[in-house]
Amino acid sequence: MTPARGDRAAPPAPEDHWEVRFADAASAKGWENLAQQARENTYRAWLAMRTDPRPTAETPRHHRLKGSLAHGSHRGQTCEQWQIEVTGSGRIWYLADGVRRTCWITFAGAGHPRATDR
Template sequence: MTPARGDRAAPPAPGGQWEVRFADAAAAKGWENLCQQAPENTYRAWLALRTDPRPVVETPRHHRLKGSLAHGTYRGRTCEQWQIEVTGAGRIWYLLDTARDTCWLTYAGTAHPRATDR
């Protein structure tokens, strides 16, 4: 997603931190919805993405997805897929691209992702 006039500016990641980028336009739109609904929680999630996207101790609110959702592909790279629970239903899913120190947001939204409703 190319930034446009009026868009929020995100600083580049300093050394030792991760870039946080949108994998698609739907994730960008969902991120904006989360920012409007739960700004404090979304900010804390963004900090976790920047500084500790693969926590040593997983929690019910920040953990790797399981089963067929444990991995995802972005631009030909297979990466671990993680989740941060921002609100009771709001989630952020991201791929951990260790080669680029980048978290690719694949889902962000105020509703529980349907992919887990199997």
């Protein structure tokens, strides 16, 4: 998504941090909705993705997805897919692309993702 006039400017990642980017327009829109409802928690999630996107000590609020959701692909690169629980039902899903040191946000929203409702 190309930035436009009026968009927030995201700082570039320092050398030891990861970039955080949207995989598609829907995730960008969901991010904005989530940020409006839970500003502080969304910021903390962004910091976690930026500094420790694949934590060795997973928690119930920040963990790798399981089963068919454990991996995803972006730009031809297969990556681990992770989840951060931002609120009781608000989630962020992202692909941790170790080659590009980039977290690709594939879902962000104030409601629980439907893909887990099986």
